[in-house]
Every structure is written in structure tokens, then in C-alpha cells.
Amino acid sequence: MTTGSAVRRLSAWDAERLRGLAEEYETPLYVYDLERVRDNAARLQSAFDEEEISYAIKANTTRPVLSTIEATGVGAECASAGEVERALAAGFDGADVRYTAVNPPARDLDYVVDTAADEDLIVTVGAADTLDQLAERGFSGRLCIRANPGVGAGHHEKVSTGAAPKFGVPLDRVPDLAAEAVDRGFDLVGLHAHAGSGISGGDLEAHRELVARMGELSRTVIADVGNIEFVNVGGGLGVPYREDQAPLDLDAVAAATRDAFGDVDARLGIEPGRYFVADAGVLLTRVNTVKPTPETTVVGVDAGMTTLVRPAMYDSYHAIRSLAADARTREPVSATVAGPICETADVLGEDRSLPDPERDDLLVVGNAGAYGYEMSSNYNSRPRPAAVALEGDEARLAVRREAVADITGLETWSE
């Protein structure tokens, strides 16, 4: 049983409503549909009904999104002290929050150790060094060890983490570190690994291999040091970005995951981020310049790589559609949709067929709910956009538009 469709194309968004939101809140504007977030959560919970699910909140930490996901009963995986703070503030139970330490700054560890004492957080370490730093701080909470499984996957080499030395303890060193942790009095409750982000059907073999390696590792660790509560095999479930891409068959992924894990006396867990939120969000942007050139029609818009960095950073494809009310009556042109930033990489889409664009047309960019606002920046002193959350017929401002004064307000130097 699944809830809603596994694919939500751009054409499913109500164009008239989006035009109204752009008028009211101006552009660039992120729009999140909370009902779609719930649908995505329900689909995950239906497929992974025997597993423990956490939301990797780095994908979208906007408060209404966090509260909506918290209400579905899943946990939260956090990549920083700031994310832990936001997860707790949104209502996640401390016992369901995991902090994944990646070269953790001392300030993160101070906060997390302090908070863990009251909130029962789980801290995941990916280096023996981090274990020492926790011991130095008198950490007495629940501990998880992140393994580097030696197998990675993902939509781009920059997001394939499973074999990158930066992440996790090499698989063959995990049993010794686990034994050492238990000897030193840590409460070892789990093991963890993550292959990478944006896993598609073609990556399933890599996923299966990672899970199989984690199954074997957990059997060794349990035999050495006794029971643990869980083995989390990471996030990474991809969603279709192109119109012709098929969605992941979640039931098949869940079955393959269980099968590869085998018979281990610990709860299996996953921690997707993107799957919860990607197609629950769009980015609205307005055309400010139309420039025909011999190669292409350059369509200049008010959102750029500072608003949505994925195309510039990973060459990611995001569908773009014109919301001009008379779009159907216009001839299509081949367009390059480019932002206002002084970088050649500041292009949201190339070779896009758009109804003959005009200044002030509204465009909508798809699948912007994951790693969109989260990765936005202030480069070129561009204020970050606003975000609106939709709950049924209601729309509420979730994040106000940044002003230049918000940026300059951080400066302490005055003449």
C-alpha cells in the first residue's frame, strides 16, 4: 500500500495558486506543500514498515517541514549541533535524535555532550579521535559507530560518501573500536553507514552490497561485545528529477535491504532526507531579462546559484516551467535560464524549451524542496529568499526574505 503517487511532476502544481503566492510574497520564493511531505513519509513508512526511519534533516530544516515530519513519528538524523537544536525545538524527542559527527568542531561536541545528558541523544562517531574527544568531555550517553563500508553510490561523485576516507571508520577496524568503546564504558547502541545521496535503480547493487557488509559487520560486533539496538544503513533514496525518470520502487528497495541484511539480532534503520521533501517543494523565480543570442535565448531570472546551488555544484537537472497565463499561445524557444550572479556556473537550466519568454514571466523550478534553501548563500551580497508553507488552502510565511541589512548587520567594523 502506498499513499499518493510516487511521482509528483511540476504540472501537478496549481499554476494559478503559485502565481498568487509570487504576487503576495515576491520572488525568488520557495514553496513547500506539507501534505506532499506527509504523503512521502507515509510511502516510506509503508515500504519500510519493519524498519526504524529517521529523517536526515539537512535536506530541509524549515520549522513547518520539521514539525510535519516529527508528527509522522520518525526520528531525526542531524549533521551539526545547530541541526540538533532545530530538531529538538521542532518537537523531536531527544531519544529519537542522532547526531552524526563528521570532523566535529569542539563547539558541536560541547553542545551535544551537554544536551545528550538531558535528552538521551545518540552520538555517532566516524573516527577513534572523536571517541577520545567524547571521553575527555565525560560523555555517558548512547554511542553509535559509523563504518566506512568501502562502497559508495549517488547522483554525482561529490555526493558519493560510502568509500570516501573522510567518512566513517574503515570496516575492518570497527570491531576493535567497538570493543574499545565498550571497555571504556561507552553505551554502544548502534552501527551506521551511508552510501551517498540520490540512489537510483542503477545503484541498487551498491546499496545491496553496503547492507550486506553491514550485516556481516554487525554479526561480528554482536558476537564480540554483545547486543546492540540498531544498524542504520543510511539515506540516499533518490527521486526522479527528469520528466522521463521512473521513481524508485520502494517496496523492492525495502525487500532487497532486508534480504541483504540477513539474520541480525538488531533493528535495521534508514535515514533518508531528500525522499521526504524534494518534490514537496518548488522555487518561484521571475524573468527580468530576455536576451536572444546566436546560440540560445538567455532568460535572466532573479534566482541564481545563491538561491539553488545544485545545478552549479553538481550539474543537477531541475525541471523548469513557465507559469505565464498565456504560455500555451506562445511559440517555444530553446532557452538558457541564468541567474544574477557573476559566475559562469550560475545557470539553472540549459537547452530548455520555454514558451517565448517575456520580462516579468513567472517560472517554477521543480524538486526544490531538498537541499534548496538549505544550501543557499549570500554570495554577491544577495539576500536569501523567503519560504512559504502550504497546509491545505492556507499559505504561511515560514522564512522571511533576508534583507541586505541582515547580512551587513553581522559586521562589527565601523569607520
Ligand SMILES: Cc1ncc(COP(=O)(O)O)c(C=O)c1O
Ligand atoms: C550521513 C547521512 N545520512 C543521510 C543523508 C541523507 O541523504 P539523502 O537526502 O540523499 O537521503 C546524508 C546525505 O547524503 C548523509 O550524509
Ligand SMILES: N[C@@H](CCCC[NH3+])C(=O)O
Ligand atoms: N546536497 C546534496 C545531497 C546531500 C549530501 C549530504 N551528504 C544534493 O543536493 O544532492
